[in-house]
Amino acid sequence: MSAELITVGDELLYGQTIDTNAAFIGEKLSEAGIELDFHTTVGDQPDKLLNAIGQAFNRVDIVLTTGGLGPTHDDITKKVICKFFKRQLVFHEDILKKLEKKYASQGMTMPYINQNQALLPQGAKFIDNKIGSALGIIIEDAGKIFVAIPGVPNEMKIMMTEHVIPILERRGSRRVIVHRRIRTIGITESAIYEKVKSTIDEKSAVRIAFLPGLEGVDVRLTVKSDDKEKAKEAIEDTQNQFIKKIGDYIFGYDDDExxxxxxxxxxxxxxxxxxxxxxxxxxxxxxxxxxxxxxxxxxxxxxxxxxxxxxxxxxxxxxxxxxxxxxxxxxxxxxxxxxxxxxxxxxxxxxxxxxxxxxxxxxxxxxxxxxxxxxxxxxxxxxxxxxxxxxxxxxxxxxxxxxxxxxxxxxxx
Amino acid sequence: MSAELITVGDELLYGQTIDTNAAFIGEKLSEAGIELDFHTTVGDQPDKLLNAIGQAFNRVDIVLTTGGLGPTHDDITKKVICKFFKRQLVFHEDILKKLEKKYASQGMTMPYINQNQALLPQGAKFIDNKIGSALGIIIEDAGKIFVAIPGVPNEMKIMMTEHVIPILERRGSRRVIVHRRIRTIGITESAIYEKVKSTIDEKSAVRIAFLPGLEGVDVRLTVKSDDKEKAKEAIEDTQNQFIKKIGDYIFGYDDDExxxxxxxxxxxxxxxxxxxxxxxxxxxxxxxxxxxxxxxxxxxxxxxxxxxxxxxxxxxxxxxxxxxxxxxxxxxxxxxxxxxxxxxxxxxxxxxxxxxxxxxxxxxxxxxxxxxxxxxxxxxxxxxxxxxxxxxxxxxxxxxxxxxxxxxxxxxx
The missing domain is CATH 3.90.950.20 (CinA-like)
Incomplete structure (x- = not known):
C-alpha cells in the first residue's frame, strides 16, 4: 500500500516551524511496510488543502493529514474534510462531556472555544486524544483510507503508534522494507565511500545512502522484498562489509544514540x-x-x-x-x-x-x-x-x- | 511570483532525517515576498523526482530543489536535471582545479569520487560553495527559473542568503507579505484566545495563527498587501491589542529568543x-x-x-x-x-x-x-x-x- 502525507499549516511553508512530524510518520509507516511516496505541505487555505487531498486520492491508497484540527478559526482541516467527502459536521454531546471532565480533573474550566472539538464529520471513526482536545478522524471511502490527526507532536505520536499504525497494518500487504542504519562518528562521507567502494555492488538489492549529520555520518541500507528473511540476510552481508572496513568508527545501529x-x-x-x-x-x-x-x-x-x-x-x-x-x-x-x-x-x-x-x-x-x-x-x-x-x-x-x-x-x- | 520547493532524499520520507531546510527556505522566500505555494518531498528515485519537477513547472514560476548533489551514487539530482532540460553533463577543468586546491589548503588530498563534482549540466549558471564540494545550479528556461542547491544545511543556507534570494528578488513583484511573530511563555493557546478573541476581527486583513511550541505559544500575524506601509500599520495595530491583553506573557517578537x-x-x-x-x-x-x-x-x-x-x-x-x-x-x-x-x-x-x-x-x-x-x-x-x-x-x-x-x-x- 502506498501513502501520502499532507501536513497543514502556514507556519510550515513560512518556515516558522520545522516539520518534525513528517520524519516520525515516515519512519513509522516505513516500519509497517507502507511506502510513503509523497509528502506535500500546504498552508492554512481551504482551497489548497482541498486540492492536495484530491490529488493525493488520485495517486495513493492512504492519505494522512496532520494539523489544522485545533479549536481556533485558523484550523481548517475539519471543514475541508466535510467539503471533500460531502459530509456535515455533527455535534457530539458525549465528546463534549468527556472534554469538560478532562479539564475539571486538572482543576481547570474548559475554555468555551473548545466546544468546537465536539463537532466532527458525520460517519467518521474517531481516535481518542489522551493529551489534548482534538480527536483524530478516520474515514473509509471507495477502498481508500483517510486519516486526520493533530499536528501537536506528542498528541500525533501517541495516535500514530497506538491507533493509526495498528489499523493500517491490519490491511497491509506482505511486501516488506528492511532498513539498517549504520551510525559512524569521526569519519567523513567521502572517506567512508573510499574505504567501502570496492565492496559496493550497484546491482545488489541493497540500496546504500550516506547521510551526513551533526553527530557523524549515517549509512542507510535498504532492501525491498517479498521475502523478509532474504532481505535481512542481504542487509547483514552488507553490514558485515562495512564493519570490516570502518568498524572502529561505528558506534551503533538503527536507533542507537x-x-x-x-x-x-x-x-x-x-x-x-x-x-x-x-x-x-x-x-x-x-x-x-x-x-x-x-x-x-x-x-x-x-x-x-x-x-x-x-x-x-x-x-x-x-x-x-x-x-x-x-x-x-x-x-x-x-x-x-x-x-x-x-x-x-x-x-x-x-x-x-x-x-x-x-x-x-x-x-x-x-x-x-x-x-x-x-x-x-x-x-x-x-x-x-x-x-x-x-x-x-x-x-x-x-x-x-x-x-x-x-x-x-x-x-x- | 510563486514557488515550489522540492526536497530530495529517501531519508526525509523514511523519517531518518528531519527536514530543517524547508523551514529556512520558506522563511527566506517569504521575507522576499515570494509565496511558497507547495513543498513536495520525494525519495532518491529519478522517476519520482523527474515527475515532481515536471508537476512543479506546471504550477509555479520558481522551482527550487535541495539535496541529491553529493558525489556518491545515490545523488541523483544532476542526472534528472539533464533529463528534464534535455542537456548533457559537461566536465569543467577549472572547477576540478579549484576543488583540489580547497582540499590541499586543508592539508588533505581530494577523494577521487569528488571528481564528479566537476560534472555539471550544460549551459547552467553555477553558485559557488564556500564550504562543501557541490556547486549550486541555476537554469532559466521559458521564463521560469530552476535552482538546485545542496541539502547540507550550512551549505544550503549560505547559497540561499548570498546568491539565490538576491537573484530572485531582482525579478520579484511589488507584492509584500508582512509577518510578525508574537512570542509568549507561561500561557496556553486557549487562554490567549479567550483573552484576545473580542479584539479579533475575522474580516481584518491581518491573519492570526496560534503556534504552540516547546518554549511557549507563538502568535503569528500576517498581512499580504500591495502597500508595505499600510500592511505594517495593520500589523502594529493588532500587535498593540495583544500587548494590552497578554503583555506580561510576551517575551519578544519575530526572531527573539x-x-x-x-x-x-x-x-x-x-x-x-x-x-x-x-x-x-x-x-x-x-x-x-x-x-x-x-x-x-x-x-x-x-x-x-x-x-x-x-x-x-x-x-x-x-x-x-x-x-x-x-x-x-x-x-x-x-x-x-x-x-x-x-x-x-x-x-x-x-x-x-x-x-x-x-x-x-x-x-x-x-x-x-x-x-x-x-x-x-x-x-x-x-x-x-x-x-x-x-x-x-x-x-x-x-x-x-x-x-x-x-x-x-x-x-x-
Whole structure:
C-alpha cells in the first residue's frame, strides 16, 4: 500500500516551524511496510488543502493529514474534510462531556472555544486524544483510507503508534522494507565511500545512502522484498562489509544514540563520569542526562564558563591558564583531572574551545577545541579542529567527547 | 511570483532525517515576498523526482530543489536535471582545479569520487560553495527559473542568503507579505484566545495563527498587501491589542529568543548569573551559552545530578534533602543560594525536578519541578507541574527558569 502525507499549516511553508512530524510518520509507516511516496505541505487555505487531498486520492491508497484540527478559526482541516467527502459536521454531546471532565480533573474550566472539538464529520471513526482536545478522524471511502490527526507532536505520536499504525497494518500487504542504519562518528562521507567502494555492488538489492549529520555520518541500507528473511540476510552481508572496513568508527545501529551507547559501556564497567565544560556550557551534560537512568553513571559536573571557576572549583593552576591560555591542551588536562578529583567519579572529561563567532586568533582560530580525559590510568587530551559555526562546533565537541570516552572504554587507541 | 520547493532524499520520507531546510527556505522566500505555494518531498528515485519537477513547472514560476548533489551514487539530482532540460553533463577543468586546491589548503588530498563534482549540466549558471564540494545550479528556461542547491544545511543556507534570494528578488513583484511573530511563555493557546478573541476581527486583513511550541505559544500575524506601509500599520495595530491583553506573557517578537532576551536584561542591569541544575543536567547552561557573548553575564554553574554534589559543592544541608527530598522547594532554594555564594554571581538559579519516566510517586509525580532564584534581595522558589515526557519536561523547566529570571529583572511579580 502506498501513502501520502499532507501536513497543514502556514507556519510550515513560512518556515516558522520545522516539520518534525513528517520524519516520525515516515519512519513509522516505513516500519509497517507502507511506502510513503509523497509528502506535500500546504498552508492554512481551504482551497489548497482541498486540492492536495484530491490529488493525493488520485495517486495513493492512504492519505494522512496532520494539523489544522485545533479549536481556533485558523484550523481548517475539519471543514475541508466535510467539503471533500460531502459530509456535515455533527455535534457530539458525549465528546463534549468527556472534554469538560478532562479539564475539571486538572482543576481547570474548559475554555468555551473548545466546544468546537465536539463537532466532527458525520460517519467518521474517531481516535481518542489522551493529551489534548482534538480527536483524530478516520474515514473509509471507495477502498481508500483517510486519516486526520493533530499536528501537536506528542498528541500525533501517541495516535500514530497506538491507533493509526495498528489499523493500517491490519490491511497491509506482505511486501516488506528492511532498513539498517549504520551510525559512524569521526569519519567523513567521502572517506567512508573510499574505504567501502570496492565492496559496493550497484546491482545488489541493497540500496546504500550516506547521510551526513551533526553527530557523524549515517549509512542507510535498504532492501525491498517479498521475502523478509532474504532481505535481512542481504542487509547483514552488507553490514558485515562495512564493519570490516570502518568498524572502529561505528558506534551503533538503527536507533542507537551515542550517549546511550557510551552510558551502557560505563554501566557495564561499573564506572562513573563527571564533566567539566567550558565552551559547550552544559551541552555534554544535557546529552548525557537526556537518557533516562543516566544517574546510575553520570555524577554531574561543572560548567566552567569563566576562568575563575576553572581555577576556583576545578583547581586549574592560574599560571597554567596565564601561560598556555584557557583553550589549551594543558588546561583541558587540568580540567578533566580537577572534575575527577572533585567528584570522586572514575572518569573526568573536559571540553575547552573557541566556539566562535569571535574570540579567535591566527594561532588559536575559531573551531580549535581541546578535549581531556582523566581515568585511573592517567590523564590525556586531544586537539580538534572544527569549523566556523558556533553551535555546530559545540555539538561536535560534545559528540567527540562521548566518542573519546567510548573508544577509551572499548580499549581502542 | 510563486514557488515550489522540492526536497530530495529517501531519508526525509523514511523519517531518518528531519527536514530543517524547508523551514529556512520558506522563511527566506517569504521575507522576499515570494509565496511558497507547495513543498513536495520525494525519495532518491529519478522517476519520482523527474515527475515532481515536471508537476512543479506546471504550477509555479520558481522551482527550487535541495539535496541529491553529493558525489556518491545515490545523488541523483544532476542526472534528472539533464533529463528534464534535455542537456548533457559537461566536465569543467577549472572547477576540478579549484576543488583540489580547497582540499590541499586543508592539508588533505581530494577523494577521487569528488571528481564528479566537476560534472555539471550544460549551459547552467553555477553558485559557488564556500564550504562543501557541490556547486549550486541555476537554469532559466521559458521564463521560469530552476535552482538546485545542496541539502547540507550550512551549505544550503549560505547559497540561499548570498546568491539565490538576491537573484530572485531582482525579478520579484511589488507584492509584500508582512509577518510578525508574537512570542509568549507561561500561557496556553486557549487562554490567549479567550483573552484576545473580542479584539479579533475575522474580516481584518491581518491573519492570526496560534503556534504552540516547546518554549511557549507563538502568535503569528500576517498581512499580504500591495502597500508595505499600510500592511505594517495593520500589523502594529493588532500587535498593540495583544500587548494590552497578554503583555506580561510576551517575551519578544519575530526572531527573539528567550535566552537572548534574558541575557540582554542581565547585561543592561550589569548583573551576572550562575546556575545549579539537577534534572535538566546542563540544558539551561546550554541554552544560555548558545548565545555568542554570553560570557559577559553567564558565570557558569554546577550540574548537580547527584545528591552528593548538591551537598558537597552547593552546600545544601544533608538534613534538608533527607527531610524534604532532593525535589523540594527547600532544596531548590538552597541550591540557588549555594551556586550564588559559590560563584559570587549576582543571581543564582536552580532547577530540581522529577523528569521521568520513572522516579515519580503519588506525592511527587513525574513532571513536578521546583525552580529557585537567589538574588541580592533574597531567595525564593516556585513549584511547576509539567507532563510525562522526560525531555519535554526538562526543556520546559529550562525555559521556565529563564522566564522567572526575565520577570524578576523586569520587576514583574
Amino acid at each position: 551515542l550517549p546511550v551507547v557510551t552510558g551502557k559501556l560505563l554501566l557495564d564497567k561499573k564506572m562513573t563520569l563527571a564533566v567539566a565544560e567550558s565552551c559547550t556550557g552544559g551541552w555534554l551534560g544535557k546529552l548525557l542526562t537526556d537518557i533516562p537512568g543516566s544517574s546510575a553513571y553520570f555524577w554531574g559536573g561543572v560548567i566552567a564558563y569563566t576562568d575563575e571557576i576553572k581555577i576556583k572549583i576545578l583547581s586549574v593552576p592560574a599560571i597554567v591558564i596565564e601561560r598556555h591560555g584557557a583553550v589549551s591542551i594543558e588546561t583541558a588536562k587540568y580540567m578533566a583531572e580537577g572534575v575527577k578529583n572533585l567528584s570522586g567519579a572514575s572518569i573526568g572529561m573536559s571540553i575547552t574551545g573557541i566556539a566562535g563567532p569571535s574570540g579567535g586568533s591566527p594561532s588559536k582560530p575559531v573551531g580549535l577545541t581541546y578535549i581531556g580525559i582523566s581515568t585511573p590510568e592517567g590523564t590525556s587530551a586531544k586537539e580538534y579542529h572544527y569549523g566556523r559555526d558556533r553551535n555546530r562546533n559545540r555539538m561536535r565537541a560534545s559528540c567527540s567527547a562521548l566518542d573519546m570516552l567510548r573508544r577509551h572504554l572499548l580499549g581502542m587507541e | 528567550l535566552p537572548v532576551v534574558t541575557g540582554k536584561l542581565l547585561l543592561d542591569k550589569k548583573m551576572t548569573l550562575a546556575v545549579a541544575e539537577s534534572c535538566t543536567g546542563g540544558w539551561l547552561g546550554k541554552l544560555l551559552t548558545d548565545i555568542p557573548g554570553s560570557s559577559a553575564y553567564f558565570w557558569g554553574g554546577v550540574i548537580a545530578y547527584t545528591d552528593e554534589i548538591k551537598i558537597k559543592i552547593l552546600s545544601v544541608p544533608a538534613i534538608v534533602i533527607e527531610r524534604h527530598g532532593a525535589v523540594s522547594i527547600e532544596t531548590a532554594k538552597y541550591m540557588a543560594e549555594g551556586v550564588k555564594n559559590l560563584s559570587g554571581a549576582s543571581i543564582g538559579m536552580s532547577i530540581t525536578g522529577i523528569a521521568g519516566p520513572s522516579g515519580g510517586s503519588p506525592s511527587k509525580p513525574v513532571g513536578l519541578t521546583y525552580i529557585g532564584i537567589s538574588t541580592p534581595e533574597g531567595t525564593s522558589a516556585k513549584e511547576y507541574h509539567y507532563g510525562r515526557d522526560r525531555n519535554r519536561n526538562r526543556m520546559r523547566a529550562s525555559c521556565s527558569a529563564l522566564d522567572m529570571l526575565r520577570r524578576h529583572l523586569l520587576g514583574m511579580e
